[in-house]
Structure formats: structure tokens, C-alpha cells
Amino acid sequence: MRCLKCQNSAVITLQHGALCRNHFLSYFEEKVFKTIQKYQMISRDDRICIATSGGKDSLTVLYLTRKYLEKNNIPKETLLALAIDEGIDNYRQTTLEDLKKFCQEHDVPLQIVSNKEEFGHTLDEAYPIVNKDSNKKPCNICGVWRRYLLNKHARKHGATKVVTGHNLDDEAQAVIMNIFKANTKLSANLGPVSGVKEHDLFVQRVKPLYFCSEKETRLYTVLMEFQVDFTECPYASEGFRAHVRDMLNDFEHKYKGTKQGIINSFLAILPLLKEQAQEYGEIKRCVKCEEPANNEICNACKIKEALQHG
Amino acid sequence: MNITVHFEKEQTTKDILLTGTSVNDLLEQLKINPETVLVVRNKEVITEDEILSENDNLQILSVISGG
Numbered sequence: 001m002r003c004l005k006c007q008n009s010a011v012i013t014l015q016h017g018a019l020c021r022n023h024f025l026s027y028f029e030e031k032v033f034k035t036i037q038k039y040q041m042i043s044r045d046d047r048i049c050i051a052t053s054g055g056k057d058s059l060t061v062l063y064l065t066r067k068y069l070e071k072n073n074i075p076k077e078t079l080l081a082l083a084i085d086e087g088i089d090n091y092r093q094t095t096l097e098d099l100k101k102f103c104q105e106h107d108v109p110l111q112i113v114s115n116k117e118e119f120g121h122t123l124d125e126a127y128p129i130v131n132k133d134s135n136k137k138p139c140n141i142c143g144v145w146r147r148y149l150l151n152k153h154a155r156k157h158g159a160t161k162v163v164t165g166h167n168l169d170d171e172a173q174a175v176i177m178n179i180f181k182a183n184t185k186l187s188a189n190l191g192p193v194s195g196v197k198e199h200d201l202f203v204q205r206v207k208p209l210y211f212c213s214e215k216e217t218r219l220y221t222v223l224m225e226f227q228v229d230f231t232e233c234p235y236a237s238e239g240f241r242a243h244v245r246d247m248l249n250d251f252e253h254k255y256k257g258t259k260q261g262i263i264n265s266f267l268a269i270l271p272l273l274k275e276q277a278q279e280y281g282e283i284k285r286c287v288k289c290e291e292p293a294n295n296e297i298c299n300a301c302k303i304k305e306a307l308q309h310g
Numbered sequence: 311m312n313i314t315v316h317f318e319k320e321q322t323t324k325d326i327l328l329t330g331t332s333v334n335d336l337l338e339q340l341k342i343n344p345e346t347v348l349v350v351r352n353k354e355v356i357t358e359d360e361i362l363s364e365n366d367n368l369q370i371l372s373v374i375s376g377g
Binding site for chain 2: 056214230231232245
């Protein structure tokens with residue numbers, strides 16, 4: 001296959017045609033920069049914290065956010081990479097090593113926060129105890145703790161935005177998962193700029209890779225020669241998400257544009273979901289930790305309590 | 311034709327007797343969804359319609375990572 005723009009050998013076939021290495025890199029970067037601009041994800045006065053793990057998505061978003069700041073003469077001195085060490089054996093240590101090296105090379109300070117230090121347990125230790133009574137999957141615990149720590153530490157840093165590496169596949173999966181489980185309320189928090197209401201305790205999360213597929217993102221890291229070792233979370237196959245992911249990939253293979261179609265449809269109804277979500281009640285402060293919560297006790301502290309009783 | 315394939319995810323290398331001619335044929339034979347991988351030959355990423363040659367050495371990189 002030849003590039004539709006220059007006739008060189010193509011590296012990917014997209015819906016609108018095939019692209020060579022150089023044209024793909026320009027296409028990908030332009031798409032990310034346009035997303036940042038369209039949704040006003042980054043402004044001159046923002047202090048930015050990038051949620052990182054050392055995987056392909058977070059390294060890409062870290063690199064491109066930094067490039068965007070440079071391109072637009074926005075000061076990058078306040079940029080901080082924030083990583084959560086969940087405490088998953090034979091997994092996170094590898095990606096964190098890649099991340100440390102990457103941050104050093106690109107001159108971005110890195111802060112690593114661990115579940116063990118914050119909650120007294122690694123995910124490996126917490127999961128069997130919490131699962132015994134609640135039947136919670138590791139991804140449920142991991143997701144709650146990760147969001148809690150990212151928000152808390154980004155706020156401590158004085159961040160006004162948390163940039164995450166969520167891509168088109170992640171978002172399409174989340175939309176479908178919420179539909180399958182009738183979680184309309186959760187869907188209102190999705191979108192390129194997350195959150196429903198502005199709140200002092202919440203740092204707004206933005207997703208510059210929102211319109212980039214997982215395949216495009218991996219290709220970008222390969223062509224840019226970022227050091228990304230293949231690692232898959234040992235718990236990934238246990239999750240509901242893995243089933244939805246496989247289903248969507250099957251659909252995408254048979255019917256090109258499925259994932260983009262899901263996102264376009266979702267974006268068309270998102271304003272209505274956000275409007276409806278305004279009625280869901282005020283955000284409270286957790287009585288245990290004083291972090292934001294929907295109920296009297298936040299979900300992170302509920303898991304902590306389950307560990308104490310288990 | 312005979313080709314050698316290194317699988318990144320499994321960290322294994324296998325000699326494969328390919329019954330078809332293209333990357334698409336190979337992925338179909340291996341029951342791999344093209345949406346989930348990138349195929350590399352001589353350090354260059356190639357598209358699914360690419361025709362393979364005897365004794366080609368390929369790498370199959372997984373697109374899916376993380377949790």
C-alpha cells in the first residue's frame with residue numbers, strides 16, 4: 001500500500017486512506033493538538049499534571065503535551081508527571097523504570113505515589129481481602145484508588161489540569177460498558193474534558209488522545225522509538241472491560257469506523273447527560289479523609305474500611 | 311512459504327508455513343485480529359496488504375497494553 005499523500009510505503013491504513021511514516025506522524029500530532037485546542041484543554045495559566053504509567057498512552061501524551069506547550073510558548077516549568085504504583089507484582093515496576101528514563105530524557109519531574117504508602121496495602125494484598133465479602137474485581141479497587149490519588153496529589157501540586165492518556169478505544173469501551181450496565185450517571189463524567197460540575201476539590205481531567213485509536217497510538221510510539229516494553233496487567237483479563245474491548249475490536253475489523261461511530265454518537269448526547277447530571281446532588285467531603293465524595297464516606301475510604309474489617 | 315515470526319506478547323519465535331501470500335493471510339491463519347497488532351519487517355512497519363517473501367523475518371507487536 002502506498003501513502004495517499006506522497007506514494008511512499010504506507011505504515012497504516014486509515015478510513016480515509018493509507019499514510020507513510022512521516023505523514024502519519026504529522027497527522028497524529030495535528031489531531032492531538034487540534035483536540036487540545038478545540039476543547040480548550042490547556043491554557044497559558046494552567047499548571048499541568050500528567051497522569052503517567054510508563055505505558056504507550058501516557059508516554060505519548062506526556063511527550064505531546066510538552067511539545068504543545070513548547071510550540072505555543074506556554075511555560076513548562078510547572079509540568080509534573082504523576083504516577084501511581086498500584087503494587088502489582090511483575091507489572092508496574094517495568095513500566096515505572098521506562099517512565100523514569102523517559103522523564104529524565106525529556107526533562108519532566110516525576111512523582112511516584114504508591115497504594116502501599118497511602119492505603120497501607122498494595123493492590124495484590126488488598127484484592128483478595130476486599131473481594132472476599134464484596135466480590136469487587138481488582139479493576140474496581142484499582143480505579144477508585146488511582147482516581148483518588150491522582151486528584152489528591154495533583155491538587156497538592158497546585159495543578160489546574162490533569163492530562164490523561166485515555167484514547168479512543170478506552171473511551172468507546174467505557175461508553176459501551178456504561179450502557180451495558182445502565183450507568184448513565186457515570187457516562188456524564190466521560191468526554192474529552194471530564195467532570196460535570198466545577199469544584200474546588202476536583203482537578204479537571206483532560207484527554208488529548210481522545211480521537212486517537214489504540215493502534216495509532218502504539219504506532220506513534222514505535223515510529224518515535226519510545227522505549228515501551230510490552231506489559232499487560234495480570235488482572236486485565238479478569239475485567240469486564242477486556243470482554244468489551246475484544247468485542248469492539250471484532251466489530252472494528254468487520255465494520256470500519258465502529259469505535260469512532262460510538263464516540264461521535266456519544267458526543268452528540270453528552271451535553272444532555274451533563275445537564276441531567278446537574279440534578280444528582282452536591283459533591284460532599286468525605287468525613288474520614290476530607291476528599292470529595294458522593295456520599296458521607298468516599299469510595300477509597302470504604303475500601304480501606306473493608307480491609308480493616310477483613 | 312516459510313517465514314519466521316517473533317511474537318512480542320508471548321515473547322516467543324516460531325517458524326510458520328504460510329499458506330497464503332500477504333500479511334492479512336498470515337494474521338488470518340494465526341487467528342489474530344489486525345486491529346490488535348502491528349507487523350514489522352526489517353524494522354519497518356508494514357500494512358496488511360503487503361506481500362511476504364520466503365524466509366521473511368517478522369515481528370508481531372501487540373497494540374493492547376496496560377490494564
